Amino acid sequence: MRARPYATTSPTRLAAALLEVAARSGLESASVREVASQAGVSIGAVQHHFPTKDEMLAYSFQALADRVLTRLATVDPDIDPTRTLFAALSQLLPLDDQRGSEAHVMAAFAVRAATSPSLSSIRSSVLFTIRTGLATVLIRMGTPDPETRAALLVAAVNGLALDATSSPDLYPREYLTHALHTQIQLTLDTPN
Amino acid sequence: MRARPYATTSPTRLAAALLEVAARSGLESASVREVASQAGVSIGAVQHHFPTKDEMLAYSFQALADRVLTRLATVDPDIDPTRTLFAALSQLLPLDDQRGSEAHVMAAFAVRAATSPSLSSIRSSVLFTIRTGLATVLIRMGTPDPETRAALLVAAVNGLALDATSSPDLYPREYLTHALHTQIQLTLDTPN
Known part of the structure:
Protein backbone atom coordinates (compact mmCIF):
# COMPACT_ATOMS: atom_id res chain seq x y z
CA MET A 1 0.00 0.00 0.00
CA ARG A 2 1.28 3.50 -0.89
CA ALA A 3 2.16 5.50 2.24
CA ARG A 4 0.21 8.73 2.63
CA PRO A 5 1.89 12.00 3.74
CA TYR A 6 1.55 13.22 7.34
CA ALA A 7 -1.34 15.51 6.58
CA THR A 8 -3.66 12.66 5.64
CA THR A 9 -3.47 10.98 9.01
CA SER A 10 -4.20 12.10 12.55
CA PRO A 11 -3.67 10.84 16.08
CA THR A 12 -7.30 9.66 16.09
CA ARG A 13 -6.81 7.55 12.96
CA LEU A 14 -3.54 6.13 14.25
CA ALA A 15 -5.17 5.21 17.57
CA ALA A 16 -7.95 3.44 15.65
CA ALA A 17 -5.30 1.54 13.68
CA LEU A 18 -3.47 0.57 16.88
CA LEU A 19 -6.68 -0.71 18.46
CA GLU A 20 -7.38 -2.83 15.36
CA VAL A 21 -3.89 -4.36 15.44
CA ALA A 22 -4.16 -5.02 19.18
CA ALA A 23 -7.61 -6.61 18.89
CA ARG A 24 -6.46 -8.90 16.08
CA SER A 25 -2.93 -9.85 17.17
CA GLY A 26 -2.45 -8.66 20.75
CA LEU A 27 -1.15 -5.39 22.14
CA GLU A 28 2.41 -6.73 22.00
CA SER A 29 2.08 -6.68 18.19
CA ALA A 30 1.15 -2.99 18.10
CA SER A 31 4.59 -1.70 17.11
CA VAL A 32 5.07 1.62 15.33
CA ARG A 33 5.74 -0.38 12.15
CA GLU A 34 2.52 -2.41 12.44
CA VAL A 35 0.42 0.64 13.25
CA ALA A 36 1.86 2.50 10.28
CA SER A 37 1.10 -0.46 8.03
CA GLN A 38 -2.45 -0.80 9.38
CA ALA A 39 -3.08 2.93 8.87
CA GLY A 40 -1.45 2.92 5.44
CA VAL A 41 1.08 5.61 6.36
CA SER A 42 4.85 5.75 6.79
CA ILE A 43 6.66 5.03 10.05
CA GLY A 44 7.75 8.67 9.95
CA ALA A 45 4.11 9.77 9.89
CA VAL A 46 3.42 7.80 13.07
CA GLN A 47 6.55 9.20 14.72
CA HIS A 48 5.51 12.71 13.66
CA HIS A 49 2.35 12.40 15.76
CA PHE A 50 3.82 10.15 18.48
CA PRO A 51 7.53 10.72 19.14
CA THR A 52 7.59 7.69 21.46
CA LYS A 53 5.76 4.37 21.56
CA ASP A 54 4.62 5.20 25.11
CA GLU A 55 2.83 8.29 23.78
CA MET A 56 1.15 6.23 21.06
CA LEU A 57 -0.03 3.66 23.61
CA ALA A 58 -1.28 6.25 26.10
CA TYR A 59 -3.19 8.20 23.43
CA SER A 60 -4.79 5.01 22.12
CA PHE A 61 -5.75 3.76 25.58
CA MET B 1 27.72 -12.89 32.25
CA ARG B 2 29.37 -16.01 30.81
CA ALA B 3 26.86 -18.23 29.00
CA ARG B 4 26.57 -21.75 30.43
CA PRO B 5 26.31 -24.85 28.19
CA TYR B 6 22.93 -26.55 27.64
CA ALA B 7 23.50 -29.10 30.37
CA THR B 8 23.54 -26.50 33.13
CA THR B 9 20.04 -25.24 32.42
CA SER B 10 16.62 -26.89 32.26
CA PRO B 11 13.12 -25.98 31.16
CA THR B 12 12.25 -25.34 34.81
CA ARG B 13 15.07 -22.84 35.23
CA LEU B 14 14.23 -21.13 31.96
CA ALA B 15 10.57 -20.85 32.97
CA ALA B 16 11.65 -19.28 36.26
CA ALA B 17 13.79 -16.82 34.32
CA LEU B 18 10.89 -15.97 31.99
CA LEU B 19 8.56 -15.36 34.93
CA GLU B 20 11.13 -13.02 36.49
CA VAL B 21 11.50 -11.02 33.28
CA ALA B 22 7.70 -10.84 32.85
CA ALA B 23 7.11 -9.75 36.45
CA ARG B 24 9.73 -7.00 36.19
CA SER B 25 9.22 -5.69 32.65
CA GLY B 26 5.99 -7.19 31.30
CA LEU B 27 5.36 -10.40 29.36
CA GLU B 28 5.98 -8.56 26.08
CA SER B 29 9.63 -8.21 27.20
CA ALA B 30 10.08 -11.96 27.67
CA SER B 31 11.89 -12.61 24.39
CA VAL B 32 14.18 -15.59 23.90
CA ARG B 33 17.11 -13.16 24.14
CA GLU B 34 15.92 -11.65 27.45
CA VAL B 35 15.16 -15.05 28.97
CA ALA B 36 18.61 -16.33 27.96
CA SER B 37 20.22 -13.27 29.51
CA GLN B 38 18.18 -13.58 32.72
CA ALA B 39 19.10 -17.30 33.00
CA GLY B 40 22.74 -16.64 32.13
CA VAL B 41 22.69 -19.03 29.17
CA SER B 42 23.03 -18.67 25.41
CA ILE B 43 20.10 -18.08 23.06
CA GLY B 44 20.92 -21.50 21.61
CA ALA B 45 20.45 -23.12 25.01
CA VAL B 46 16.94 -21.64 25.25
CA GLN B 47 16.14 -22.76 21.71
CA HIS B 48 17.48 -26.23 22.52
CA HIS B 49 14.77 -26.62 25.19
CA PHE B 50 12.10 -24.53 23.48
CA PRO B 51 12.25 -24.63 19.67
CA THR B 52 9.55 -21.91 19.48
CA LYS B 53 8.64 -18.94 21.61
CA ASP B 54 5.10 -20.34 21.90
CA GLU B 55 6.49 -23.47 23.55
CA MET B 56 8.53 -21.37 25.98
CA LEU B 57 5.46 -19.31 26.90
CA ALA B 58 3.17 -22.33 27.30
CA TYR B 59 5.68 -24.20 29.48
CA SER B 60 6.20 -21.14 31.68
CA PHE B 61 2.47 -20.46 32.04
Whole structure:
Protein backbone atom coordinates (compact mmCIF):
# COMPACT_ATOMS: atom_id res chain seq x y z
CA MET A 1 0.00 0.00 0.00
CA ARG A 2 1.28 3.50 -0.89
CA ALA A 3 2.16 5.50 2.24
CA ARG A 4 0.21 8.73 2.63
CA PRO A 5 1.89 12.00 3.74
CA TYR A 6 1.55 13.22 7.34
CA ALA A 7 -1.34 15.51 6.58
CA THR A 8 -3.66 12.66 5.64
CA THR A 9 -3.47 10.98 9.01
CA SER A 10 -4.20 12.10 12.55
CA PRO A 11 -3.67 10.84 16.08
CA THR A 12 -7.30 9.66 16.09
CA ARG A 13 -6.81 7.55 12.96
CA LEU A 14 -3.54 6.13 14.25
CA ALA A 15 -5.17 5.21 17.57
CA ALA A 16 -7.95 3.44 15.65
CA ALA A 17 -5.30 1.54 13.68
CA LEU A 18 -3.47 0.57 16.88
CA LEU A 19 -6.68 -0.71 18.46
CA GLU A 20 -7.38 -2.83 15.36
CA VAL A 21 -3.89 -4.36 15.44
CA ALA A 22 -4.16 -5.02 19.18
CA ALA A 23 -7.61 -6.61 18.89
CA ARG A 24 -6.46 -8.90 16.08
CA SER A 25 -2.93 -9.85 17.17
CA GLY A 26 -2.45 -8.66 20.75
CA LEU A 27 -1.15 -5.39 22.14
CA GLU A 28 2.41 -6.73 22.00
CA SER A 29 2.08 -6.68 18.19
CA ALA A 30 1.15 -2.99 18.10
CA SER A 31 4.59 -1.70 17.11
CA VAL A 32 5.07 1.62 15.33
CA ARG A 33 5.74 -0.38 12.15
CA GLU A 34 2.52 -2.41 12.44
CA VAL A 35 0.42 0.64 13.25
CA ALA A 36 1.86 2.50 10.28
CA SER A 37 1.10 -0.46 8.03
CA GLN A 38 -2.45 -0.80 9.38
CA ALA A 39 -3.08 2.93 8.87
CA GLY A 40 -1.45 2.92 5.44
CA VAL A 41 1.08 5.61 6.36
CA SER A 42 4.85 5.75 6.79
CA ILE A 43 6.66 5.03 10.05
CA GLY A 44 7.75 8.67 9.95
CA ALA A 45 4.11 9.77 9.89
CA VAL A 46 3.42 7.80 13.07
CA GLN A 47 6.55 9.20 14.72
CA HIS A 48 5.51 12.71 13.66
CA HIS A 49 2.35 12.40 15.76
CA PHE A 50 3.82 10.15 18.48
CA PRO A 51 7.53 10.72 19.14
CA THR A 52 7.59 7.69 21.46
CA LYS A 53 5.76 4.37 21.56
CA ASP A 54 4.62 5.20 25.11
CA GLU A 55 2.83 8.29 23.78
CA MET A 56 1.15 6.23 21.06
CA LEU A 57 -0.03 3.66 23.61
CA ALA A 58 -1.28 6.25 26.10
CA TYR A 59 -3.19 8.20 23.43
CA SER A 60 -4.79 5.01 22.12
CA PHE A 61 -5.75 3.76 25.58
CA GLN A 62 -7.34 7.12 26.38
CA ALA A 63 -9.27 7.01 23.08
CA LEU A 64 -10.60 3.52 23.87
CA ALA A 65 -11.44 4.49 27.46
CA ASP A 66 -13.27 7.62 26.26
CA ARG A 67 -15.33 5.56 23.84
CA VAL A 68 -16.39 3.10 26.54
CA LEU A 69 -17.02 5.78 29.19
CA THR A 70 -19.13 7.76 26.73
CA ARG A 71 -21.36 4.72 26.20
CA LEU A 72 -21.62 4.22 29.97
CA ALA A 73 -22.52 7.88 30.51
CA THR A 74 -25.41 7.67 28.07
CA VAL A 75 -27.14 4.79 29.88
CA ASP A 76 -30.58 6.07 30.87
CA PRO A 77 -31.19 5.71 34.59
CA ASP A 78 -34.12 3.35 34.87
CA ILE A 79 -36.66 3.41 37.67
CA ASP A 80 -35.40 -0.12 38.32
CA PRO A 81 -31.76 0.08 39.53
CA THR A 82 -31.16 -3.54 38.48
CA ARG A 83 -31.83 -2.51 34.90
CA THR A 84 -29.64 0.60 35.19
CA LEU A 85 -26.72 -1.38 36.57
CA PHE A 86 -27.17 -4.12 33.96
CA ALA A 87 -27.33 -1.66 31.08
CA ALA A 88 -24.14 0.06 32.26
CA LEU A 89 -22.06 -2.99 33.17
CA SER A 90 -23.04 -5.01 30.12
CA GLN A 91 -21.15 -2.38 28.08
CA LEU A 92 -17.95 -3.81 29.57
CA LEU A 93 -18.65 -7.48 28.82
CA PRO A 94 -17.76 -9.22 25.53
CA LEU A 95 -21.41 -9.68 24.51
CA ASP A 96 -20.81 -8.92 20.82
CA ASP A 97 -17.78 -8.64 18.55
CA GLN A 98 -17.13 -4.97 19.24
CA ARG A 99 -17.30 -5.38 23.01
CA GLY A 100 -15.20 -8.53 22.67
CA SER A 101 -12.40 -6.59 20.98
CA GLU A 102 -12.73 -3.77 23.48
CA ALA A 103 -12.63 -6.11 26.48
CA HIS A 104 -9.52 -7.84 25.15
CA VAL A 105 -7.65 -4.60 24.44
CA MET A 106 -8.80 -2.92 27.68
CA ALA A 107 -7.44 -5.90 29.63
CA ALA A 108 -4.19 -5.77 27.66
CA PHE A 109 -3.76 -2.08 28.56
CA ALA A 110 -4.61 -2.89 32.19
CA VAL A 111 -1.82 -5.46 32.32
CA ARG A 112 0.59 -3.11 30.55
CA ALA A 113 -0.29 -0.44 33.13
CA ALA A 114 1.58 -2.49 35.75
CA THR A 115 4.84 -1.42 34.09
CA SER A 116 3.77 1.98 32.66
CA PRO A 117 2.95 4.99 34.87
CA SER A 118 1.12 6.82 32.05
CA LEU A 119 -1.15 3.84 31.33
CA SER A 120 -1.67 3.27 35.07
CA SER A 121 -2.84 6.84 35.47
CA ILE A 122 -5.40 6.46 32.67
CA ARG A 123 -6.72 3.16 34.01
CA SER A 124 -6.99 4.51 37.57
CA SER A 125 -9.08 7.36 36.26
CA VAL A 126 -11.35 4.97 34.34
CA LEU A 127 -11.81 2.67 37.35
CA PHE A 128 -12.48 5.62 39.64
CA THR A 129 -15.09 7.05 37.27
CA ILE A 130 -16.94 3.76 36.89
CA ARG A 131 -16.76 2.91 40.61
CA THR A 132 -18.08 6.35 41.53
CA GLY A 133 -20.96 6.12 39.07
CA LEU A 134 -22.00 2.70 40.38
CA ALA A 135 -21.61 3.74 44.01
CA THR A 136 -23.97 6.65 43.35
CA VAL A 137 -26.69 4.23 42.24
CA LEU A 138 -26.06 1.98 45.27
CA ILE A 139 -26.10 4.91 47.73
CA ARG A 140 -29.45 6.00 46.29
CA MET A 141 -30.70 2.44 46.94
CA GLY A 142 -29.48 2.47 50.55
CA THR A 143 -27.21 -0.50 49.81
CA PRO A 144 -24.75 -1.22 52.65
CA ASP A 145 -21.03 -0.52 52.03
CA PRO A 146 -21.76 0.91 48.57
CA GLU A 147 -18.13 1.76 47.74
CA THR A 148 -16.90 -1.80 48.24
CA ARG A 149 -19.88 -3.31 46.46
CA ALA A 150 -19.33 -0.92 43.54
CA ALA A 151 -15.65 -1.95 43.37
CA LEU A 152 -16.76 -5.60 43.40
CA LEU A 153 -19.23 -5.03 40.57
CA VAL A 154 -16.41 -3.52 38.51
CA ALA A 155 -14.01 -6.31 39.51
CA ALA A 156 -16.53 -9.07 38.73
CA VAL A 157 -17.22 -7.58 35.30
CA ASN A 158 -13.52 -7.01 34.56
CA GLY A 159 -12.78 -10.55 35.74
CA LEU A 160 -15.60 -12.09 33.68
CA ALA A 161 -14.41 -10.13 30.64
CA LEU A 162 -10.83 -11.39 31.13
CA ASP A 163 -11.96 -14.97 31.77
CA ALA A 164 -14.25 -14.92 28.71
CA THR A 165 -11.50 -13.41 26.56
CA SER A 166 -9.07 -16.20 27.39
CA SER A 167 -11.64 -19.01 27.58
CA PRO A 168 -14.67 -18.22 25.41
CA ASP A 169 -15.91 -21.83 25.55
CA LEU A 170 -16.28 -21.66 29.35
CA TYR A 171 -18.09 -18.29 29.21
CA PRO A 172 -20.70 -18.19 26.44
CA ARG A 173 -22.61 -14.94 26.10
CA GLU A 174 -25.80 -16.15 27.82
CA TYR A 175 -23.68 -17.32 30.73
CA LEU A 176 -22.03 -13.90 31.04
CA THR A 177 -25.45 -12.26 31.05
CA HIS A 178 -26.70 -14.64 33.74
CA ALA A 179 -23.54 -14.11 35.83
CA LEU A 180 -23.88 -10.31 35.63
CA HIS A 181 -27.53 -10.51 36.69
CA THR A 182 -26.50 -12.71 39.62
CA GLN A 183 -23.76 -10.32 40.78
CA ILE A 184 -26.18 -7.38 40.62
CA GLN A 185 -28.76 -9.36 42.59
CA LEU A 186 -26.17 -10.29 45.25
CA THR A 187 -25.11 -6.63 45.43
CA LEU A 188 -28.62 -5.25 45.87
CA ASP A 189 -30.37 -7.94 47.91
CA THR A 190 -28.07 -8.71 50.80
CA PRO A 191 -28.50 -6.94 54.12
CA ASN A 192 -25.22 -6.09 55.85
CA MET B 1 27.72 -12.89 32.25
CA ARG B 2 29.37 -16.01 30.81
CA ALA B 3 26.86 -18.23 29.00
CA ARG B 4 26.57 -21.75 30.43
CA PRO B 5 26.31 -24.85 28.19
CA TYR B 6 22.93 -26.55 27.64
CA ALA B 7 23.50 -29.10 30.37
CA THR B 8 23.54 -26.50 33.13
CA THR B 9 20.04 -25.24 32.42
CA SER B 10 16.62 -26.89 32.26
CA PRO B 11 13.12 -25.98 31.16
CA THR B 12 12.25 -25.34 34.81
CA ARG B 13 15.07 -22.84 35.23
CA LEU B 14 14.23 -21.13 31.96
CA ALA B 15 10.57 -20.85 32.97
CA ALA B 16 11.65 -19.28 36.26
CA ALA B 17 13.79 -16.82 34.32
CA LEU B 18 10.89 -15.97 31.99
CA LEU B 19 8.56 -15.36 34.93
CA GLU B 20 11.13 -13.02 36.49
CA VAL B 21 11.50 -11.02 33.28
CA ALA B 22 7.70 -10.84 32.85
CA ALA B 23 7.11 -9.75 36.45
CA ARG B 24 9.73 -7.00 36.19
CA SER B 25 9.22 -5.69 32.65
CA GLY B 26 5.99 -7.19 31.30
CA LEU B 27 5.36 -10.40 29.36
CA GLU B 28 5.98 -8.56 26.08
CA SER B 29 9.63 -8.21 27.20
CA ALA B 30 10.08 -11.96 27.67
CA SER B 31 11.89 -12.61 24.39
CA VAL B 32 14.18 -15.59 23.90
CA ARG B 33 17.11 -13.16 24.14
CA GLU B 34 15.92 -11.65 27.45
CA VAL B 35 15.16 -15.05 28.97
CA ALA B 36 18.61 -16.33 27.96
CA SER B 37 20.22 -13.27 29.51
CA GLN B 38 18.18 -13.58 32.72
CA ALA B 39 19.10 -17.30 33.00
CA GLY B 40 22.74 -16.64 32.13
CA VAL B 41 22.69 -19.03 29.17
CA SER B 42 23.03 -18.67 25.41
CA ILE B 43 20.10 -18.08 23.06
CA GLY B 44 20.92 -21.50 21.61
CA ALA B 45 20.45 -23.12 25.01
CA VAL B 46 16.94 -21.64 25.25
CA GLN B 47 16.14 -22.76 21.71
CA HIS B 48 17.48 -26.23 22.52
CA HIS B 49 14.77 -26.62 25.19
CA PHE B 50 12.10 -24.53 23.48
CA PRO B 51 12.25 -24.63 19.67
CA THR B 52 9.55 -21.91 19.48
CA LYS B 53 8.64 -18.94 21.61
CA ASP B 54 5.10 -20.34 21.90
CA GLU B 55 6.49 -23.47 23.55
CA MET B 56 8.53 -21.37 25.98
CA LEU B 57 5.46 -19.31 26.90
CA ALA B 58 3.17 -22.33 27.30
CA TYR B 59 5.68 -24.20 29.48
CA SER B 60 6.20 -21.14 31.68
CA PHE B 61 2.47 -20.46 32.04
CA GLN B 62 1.88 -24.08 33.03
CA ALA B 63 4.71 -23.86 35.59
CA LEU B 64 3.18 -20.72 37.13
CA ALA B 65 -0.32 -22.22 37.10
CA ASP B 66 0.94 -25.41 38.75
CA ARG B 67 2.62 -23.40 41.50
CA VAL B 68 -0.57 -21.45 42.25
CA LEU B 69 -2.88 -24.49 42.00
CA THR B 70 -0.59 -26.46 44.34
CA ARG B 71 -0.95 -23.73 46.96
CA LEU B 72 -4.73 -23.72 46.49
CA ALA B 73 -4.89 -27.50 46.84
CA THR B 74 -3.10 -27.41 50.18
CA VAL B 75 -5.62 -25.06 51.80
CA ASP B 76 -7.03 -26.92 54.81
CA PRO B 77 -10.81 -27.12 54.67
CA ASP B 78 -12.00 -25.23 57.75
CA ILE B 79 -15.19 -25.98 59.63
CA ASP B 80 -16.09 -22.39 58.66
CA PRO B 81 -16.55 -22.20 54.85
CA THR B 82 -15.94 -18.45 54.91
CA ARG B 83 -12.43 -19.14 56.18
CA THR B 84 -11.85 -21.92 53.65
CA LEU B 85 -12.92 -19.70 50.76
CA PHE B 86 -10.88 -16.77 52.05
CA ALA B 87 -7.74 -18.89 52.50
CA ALA B 88 -8.03 -20.25 48.96
CA LEU B 89 -8.97 -17.07 47.12
CA SER B 90 -6.47 -14.86 48.94
CA GLN B 91 -3.77 -16.94 47.20
CA LEU B 92 -4.83 -15.24 43.96
CA LEU B 93 -4.76 -11.65 45.24
CA PRO B 94 -1.64 -9.42 45.24
CA LEU B 95 -1.39 -9.37 49.05
CA ASP B 96 2.41 -9.62 49.14
CA ASP B 97 5.24 -9.17 46.64
CA GLN B 98 5.21 -12.77 45.43
CA ARG B 99 1.45 -12.84 44.86
CA GLY B 100 1.73 -9.39 43.27
CA SER B 101 4.19 -10.70 40.68
CA GLU B 102 2.09 -13.82 40.14
CA ALA B 103 -1.12 -11.86 39.70
CA HIS B 104 0.50 -9.55 37.15
CA VAL B 105 2.01 -12.39 35.11
CA MET B 106 -1.12 -14.58 35.37
CA ALA B 107 -3.18 -11.68 33.99
CA ALA B 108 -0.64 -11.11 31.22
CA PHE B 109 -0.90 -14.77 30.19
CA ALA B 110 -4.70 -14.53 30.36
CA VAL B 111 -4.67 -11.63 27.92
CA ARG B 112 -2.15 -13.38 25.66
CA ALA B 113 -4.44 -16.44 25.67
CA ALA B 114 -6.92 -14.46 23.56
CA THR B 115 -4.53 -14.85 20.61
CA SER B 116 -2.87 -18.17 21.54
CA PRO B 117 -4.73 -21.51 21.54
CA SER B 118 -2.08 -23.24 23.68
CA LEU B 119 -2.24 -20.55 26.39
CA SER B 120 -6.05 -20.51 26.18
CA SER B 121 -6.15 -24.23 26.82
CA ILE B 122 -3.97 -23.89 29.93
CA ARG B 123 -5.99 -21.01 31.31
CA SER B 124 -9.31 -22.78 30.69
CA SER B 125 -8.03 -25.75 32.66
CA VAL B 126 -6.93 -23.48 35.54
CA LEU B 127 -10.27 -21.65 35.62
CA PHE B 128 -12.21 -24.90 35.47
CA THR B 129 -10.18 -26.41 38.33
CA ILE B 130 -10.65 -23.39 40.58
CA ARG B 131 -14.35 -22.99 39.74
CA THR B 132 -15.00 -26.66 40.44
CA GLY B 133 -13.17 -26.56 43.78
CA LEU B 134 -15.13 -23.49 44.91
CA ALA B 135 -18.44 -24.89 43.67
CA THR B 136 -17.83 -28.02 45.76
CA VAL B 137 -17.63 -25.88 48.90
CA LEU B 138 -20.77 -23.95 47.93
CA ILE B 139 -22.73 -27.11 47.12
CA ARG B 140 -21.84 -28.50 50.56
CA MET B 141 -23.22 -25.24 52.03
CA GLY B 142 -26.48 -25.51 50.10
CA THR B 143 -25.74 -22.19 48.39
CA PRO B 144 -28.14 -21.46 45.50
CA ASP B 145 -26.74 -21.54 41.95
CA PRO B 146 -23.31 -22.66 43.20
CA GLU B 147 -21.70 -22.88 39.75
CA THR B 148 -22.47 -19.27 38.85
CA ARG B 149 -21.51 -17.99 42.29
CA ALA B 150 -18.23 -19.92 42.08
CA ALA B 151 -17.51 -18.36 38.68
CA LEU B 152 -18.29 -14.94 40.16
CA LEU B 153 -15.92 -15.52 43.09
CA VAL B 154 -13.16 -16.34 40.60
CA ALA B 155 -14.08 -13.38 38.39
CA ALA B 156 -14.20 -10.93 41.31
CA VAL B 157 -10.79 -12.10 42.51
CA ASN B 158 -9.28 -12.04 39.01
CA GLY B 159 -10.79 -8.60 38.47
CA LEU B 160 -9.56 -7.25 41.81
CA ALA B 161 -6.09 -8.64 41.04
CA LEU B 162 -6.09 -6.95 37.63
CA ASP B 163 -7.42 -3.67 39.02
CA ALA B 164 -4.88 -3.68 41.86
CA THR B 165 -2.05 -4.53 39.46
CA SER B 166 -2.81 -1.54 37.25
CA SER B 167 -3.86 0.84 40.03
CA PRO B 168 -2.21 -0.11 43.33
CA ASP B 169 -3.10 3.24 44.93
CA LEU B 170 -6.83 2.57 44.48
CA TYR B 171 -6.55 -0.99 45.87
CA PRO B 172 -4.35 -1.13 48.99
CA ARG B 173 -3.93 -4.57 50.53
CA GLU B 174 -6.38 -4.02 53.42
CA TYR B 175 -8.96 -2.92 50.87
CA LEU B 176 -8.46 -6.08 48.80
CA THR B 177 -8.88 -8.19 51.93
CA HIS B 178 -12.08 -6.35 52.85
CA ALA B 179 -13.42 -6.67 49.30
CA LEU B 180 -12.75 -10.41 49.23
CA HIS B 181 -14.50 -10.86 52.59
CA THR B 182 -17.46 -8.90 51.23
CA GLN B 183 -17.73 -10.99 48.06
CA ILE B 184 -17.62 -14.22 50.10
CA GLN B 185 -20.29 -12.86 52.43
CA LEU B 186 -22.52 -11.89 49.49
CA THR B 187 -21.98 -15.35 47.98
CA LEU B 188 -22.88 -17.27 51.14
CA ASP B 189 -25.58 -15.12 52.73
CA THR B 190 -28.04 -14.38 50.00
CA PRO B 191 -31.11 -16.52 49.53
CA ASN B 192 -32.04 -17.10 45.93
